[in-house]
Amino acid sequence: MVFVLTIYLPGQALAGKITGIVKVKGLRSPVDILVYVVKAPAVHEDLSKIKFTMDQQNLTFIPHILPIPVGATVDFPNNDKVNHNIFSLSRTKKFNLGSYKPGESKNVRFDKPGIVELRCDVHAEMAAYIMVLKNSYFSVTDDQGRFEIPDSKYLEQHHIKGIKNLSPGKYVLKIWHEKLKPQKQIVTIPEKGDISVEITAVRGTPGVLYK
Amino acid sequence: MKRYAFAGILLLLFLITHHFEKNSLANTTQIKDINKTTIQGRVSSVYGPVQNARVRIPGDEKYTLTDKQGRYLLQPTHVHFQGVKVTAGKEGWFNNAQYAGPLGRVQDIYLNPIYLNDNPDYRFISPVVCSRCHTKLTRYWDQSKMAHTTSNPKVLDMFYGTDAFQHDNVKPGYRLDNPNSNGNCAVCHAPSAAVSSPWSQDLRSVLQSPRTEWDGVSCDYCHKIQKVFPDKTKASRMAPIFERQSSPIGNSILVFGPYDDVVVPPMAASYASVFNKGQFCATCHGHFKPLGSGKTWDHSKIYSPSEWEGFGLKGDTTLPIQTTYQEWEHWQDQLSWNDPNKGKKCQDCHMSWRKDMLPYDNYIVDGGARRMWGTYRSPEDIHPHQFDGGTKIQLKTALSMEIEGKITGKKVDINVYITNTNGGHWVPTGETMRSIMMVLKVVDSNGNPLKMLKGERLPEWTGKGKVEAGNYAGLPGSVFARVLADDKGHLNVPFWRATSIASDTRIRPKSTVKLSYEFLLENPEDEPSAEARLIYRPVIRPWVKNKHWLAEDILITSRVW
Numbered sequence: 001m002v003f004v005l006t007i008y009l010p011g012q013a014l015a016g017k018i019t020g021i022v023k024v025k026g027l028r029s030p031v032d033i034l035v036y037v038v039k040a041p042a043v044h045e046d047l048s049k050i051k052f053t054m055d056q057q058n059l060t061f062i063p064h065i066l067p068i069p070v071g072a073t074v075d076f077p078n079n080d081k082v083n084h085n086i087f088s089l090s091r092t093k094k095f096n097l098g099s100y101k102p103g104e105s106k107n108v109r110f111d112k113p114g115i116v117e118l119r120c121d122v123h124a125e126m127a128a129y130i131m132v133l134k135n136s137y138f139s140v141t142d143d144q145g146r147f148e149i150p151d152s153k154y155l156e157q158h159h160i161k162g163i164k165n166l167s168p169g170k171y172v173l174k175i176w177h178e179k180l181k182p183q184k185q186i187v188t189i190p191e192k193g194d195i196s197v198e199i200t201a202v203r204g205t206p207g208v209l210y211k
Numbered sequence: 212m213k214r215y216a217f218a219g220i221l222l223l224l225f226l227i228t229h230h231f232e233k234n235s236l237a238n239t240t241q242i243k244d245i246n247k248t249t250i251q252g253r254v255s256s257v258y259g260p261v262q263n264a265r266v267r268i269p270g271d272e273k274y275t276l277t278d279k280q281g282r283y284l285l286q287p288t289h290v291h292f293q294g295v296k297v298t299a300g301k302e303g304w305f306n307n308a309q310y311a312g313p314l315g316r317v318q319d320i321y322l323n324p325i326y327l328n329d330n331p332d333y334r335f336i337s338p339v340v341c342s343r344c345h346t347k348l349t350r351y352w353d354q355s356k357m358a359h360t361t362s363n364p365k366v367l368d369m370f371y372g373t374d375a376f377q378h379d380n381v382k383p384g385y386r387l388d389n390p391n392s393n394g395n396c397a398v399c400h401a402p403s404a405a406v407s408s409p410w411s412q413d414l415r416s417v418l419q420s421p422r423t424e425w426d427g428v429s430c431d432y433c434h435k436i437q438k439v440f441p442d443k444t445k446a447s448r449m450a451p452i453f454e455r456q457s458s459p460i461g462n463s464i465l466v467f468g469p470y471d472d473v474v475v476p477p478m479a480a481s482y483a484s485v486f487n488k489g490q491f492c493a494t495c496h497g498h499f500k501p502l503g504s505g506k507t508w509d510h511s512k513i514y515s516p517s518e519w520e521g522f523g524l525k526g527d528t529t530l531p532i533q534t535t536y537q538e539w540e541h542w543q544d545q546l547s548w549n550d551p552n553k554g555k556k557c558q559d560c561h562m563s564w565r566k567d568m569l570p571y572d573n574y575i576v577d578g579g580a581r582r583m584w585g586t587y588r589s590p591e592d593i594h595p596h597q598f599d600g601g602t603k604i605q606l607k608t609a610l611s612m613e614i615e616g617k618i619t620g621k622k623v624d625i626n627v628y629i630t631n632t633n634g635g636h637w638v639p640t641g642e643t644m645r646s647i648m649m650v651l652k653v654v655d656s657n658g659n660p661l662k663m664l665k666g667e668r669l670p671e672w673t674g675k676g677k678v679e680a681g682n683y684a685g686l687p688g689s690v691f692a693r694v695l696a697d698d699k700g701h702l703n704v705p706f707w708r709a710t711s712i713a714s715d716t717r718i719r720p721k722s723t724v725k726l727s728y729e730f731l732l733e734n735p736e737d738e739p740s741a742e743a744r745l746i747y748r749p750v751i752r753p754w755v756k757n758k759h760w761l762a763e764d765i766l767i768t769s770r771v772w
Contacts, residue, residue, distance in 0.1 A: 059566050081571045082564060082591045085551065089630045089721065091613055098551030101591075117611050119632050121552070122559045124605040125566050182771055205742055205769040208614065 015168045016194035018149040018187055022141050026203025027179060030145030032065050034131055036138035038172040047072045050158050056080050061118060061128030069136045070113050077105035085121035092116050115209055136163045175201055182207030250285040252317030254299045261322050264301040269472040269586040300471025300482035308474040325454055325481055333455030335403045335431040337424040344580035351597040358427040361401040361417055368758055370396055370414055375759040383705040395446055399495035401425055403432045434466040437483055439490045449493040475584035489539055489556040498533035508711040532706045538636035542720040555635055562594035606747050606767050609633045614743050616772040623730040627743045630723040637717035644750045646692035648673055650683050653730045653741040663687050666728030672703055674752035681764055689726050691716045703751050744769040
């Protein structure tokens with residue numbers, strides 16, 4: 001932990017992106033893996049007008065994993081044909097939205113970093129994760145395992161402005177997926193240009209977001 | 212004169228034809244703007260008006276109740292393009308229907324009472340008959356444990372004292388200890404056969420019978436239950452009230468169910484509210500054993516006064532063996548009126564839609580029956596009959612686990628939090644042979660286990676031997692189970708030998724158990740890690756070994772710190 005804190009050396013100038021690929025062993029697809037920078041400047045953006053959505057369709061939460069910056073509010077629209085009752089008993093955020101009908105929506109604000117396991121009280125198969133992160137330097141892999149940090153597609157989709165590239169320096173990059181072992185990698189962002197990394201992950205027990 | 216007579220006959224014929232045409236139109240006419248038309252009518256019976264009958268357009272979510280004069284006003288919620296049918300149903304009465312006329316007026320809906328003349332000689336119909344119309348529902352049921360309660364090999368092995376290879380005298384076995392008794396297993400494991408003589412049904416004789424409707428908890432058995440009431444003479448302390456039809460009712464099949472709007476020729480359907488209550492499941496998902504002969508046991512060390520009361524027990528002369536229904540009922544009773552979980556019932560979770568059933572269906576009948584008698588419903592109004600319970604899908608989300616750690620000098624503190632997230636009863640529930648284990652492994656950066664200074668270890672009955680083979684005795688961890696004991700202090704005895712409960716560590720609904728451990732870290736500069744695994748074991752290890760059963764553990768979840 002001490003090591004992690006000492007290697008974070010943000011400079012003044014903003015350099016390139018962290019791009020890369022996560023290769024997995026033991027999973028069908030490298031999609032939906034969270035890649036995040038453990039310690040990076042938190043941008044104090046106004047999150048009140050930013051919409052994050054965890055949808056419900058065909059007994060499935062969409063997306064399966066939703067990373068959000070701490071302080072964000074998530075909408076939970078029911079776009080299914082049956083009632084759902086979303087709740088979480090995770091220590092990061094405990095809530096219970098009660099049962100509500102198709103066409104209705106409720107929301108929850110997440111004010112503490114950590115993992116929030118979502119469940120539906122009546123449909124056992126429904127499970128998803130909201131990853132509440134300390135900063136906005138994260139990405140979720142596509143079906144090829146590719147990612148970029150900051151994630152321009154994610155930022156554009158949620159109309160988030162003001163997240164610039166990280167300053168040159170050393171950063172700890174970690175991954176999280178419900179079926180992968182924790183994996184971390186130290187990356188050095190150069191003065192100029194992007195840095196490309198390759199992370200290899202294996203099937204196993206997931207870890208905590210911040211140790 | 213003849214001319215006048217001829218004209219009169221013509222006029223009469225016209226009037227008669229017009230009258231029939233009008234009545235026929237009443238059955239098929241479209242109401243042009245149904246949303247603006249209020250449907251009104253009356254529900255009556257041989258005894259006069261029927262109050263509090265539930266009246267609705269079939270399939271509509273909303274219904275209205277009749278007043279003292281049996282009158283009702285109904286505002287349809289959907290536009291109906293065919294003749295508008297209006298149905299009425301009330302507990303204790305057969306459902307019935309009428310068609311609304313063009314102005315929204317409906318002829319009296321006449322309800323016939325269910326005469327209380329249960330026929331004990333009634334022969335339950337085979338599920339095959341039900342499958343002709345309810346094809347999907349019966350298929351889901353057939354894939355469930357509910358359909359095979361009699362032929363379940365583990366049930367038979369436990370009853371006869373056999374093993375998976377059909378060797379005799381393999382303990383435990385009810386017949387080994389009680390050679391001259393059939394017990395009362397059939398009451399729930401072959402209920403159609405046992406309903407007439409609960410103490411004289413041998414499970415093999417039930418299976419050998421050509422009466423295939425006897426195997427399992429069949430469709431007709433459940434749908435012949437009109438009510439459920441407390442009965443302390445029964446092992447579950449609850450008993451069903453049946454209404455098995457006698458021949459005068461005719462060829463239609465008398466069925467009780469949750470719908471007050473089913474009015475179709477093959478069935479004489481009657482609305483019974485118990486189908487929408489957890490109480491319906493209570494006749495089998497509870498099992499109490501009176502100790503007899505003045506024996507008692509001290510329950511105060513195991514259960515809080517509130518929990519004991521929740522089991523519906525007073526005194527200390529009864530052992531609660533299985534209490535799934537009571538666990539749920541007690542949990543519900545404790546919730547405040549505005550708690551989001553208030554009102555959740557067994558059917559909501561164990562008869563809900565599953566992904567492999569999608570796309571959603573809007574009918575409970577299939578094929579030709581759908582065309583003839585199908586009622587379009589919201590999927591929310593349909594309960595698939597798969598009766599999921601103890602399945603991998605359910606277990607994976609029944610519990611959740613979190614782990615945290617802290618290093619202080621040469622000590623590593625690990626806390627593991629296990630939460631009963633989705634169980635509306637204690638987890639694990641039902642059979643006492645079930646258990647859930649949390650197995651904790653804390654290692655240094657080289658993978659060497661750290662020495663445990665404080666914390667619980669798994670008991671001997673979680674298996675002695677190689678860890679890779681699923682033996683966890685002595686490892687850091689905890690087990691969640693109801694452990695039955697006998698007079699000699701033997702643990703995990705079968706219920707018929709039990710005289711006390713040694714422990715009951717099962718996790719209560721929506722509650723979290725915190726488990727704390729302390730380990731020695733020889734090198735404070737090291738980076739140790741911890742892994743917690745939560746494992747469901749369907750049958751305790753000693754019994755699996757004895758019986759040669761295939762009963763694999765299921766990993767519910769695991770977490771690393």
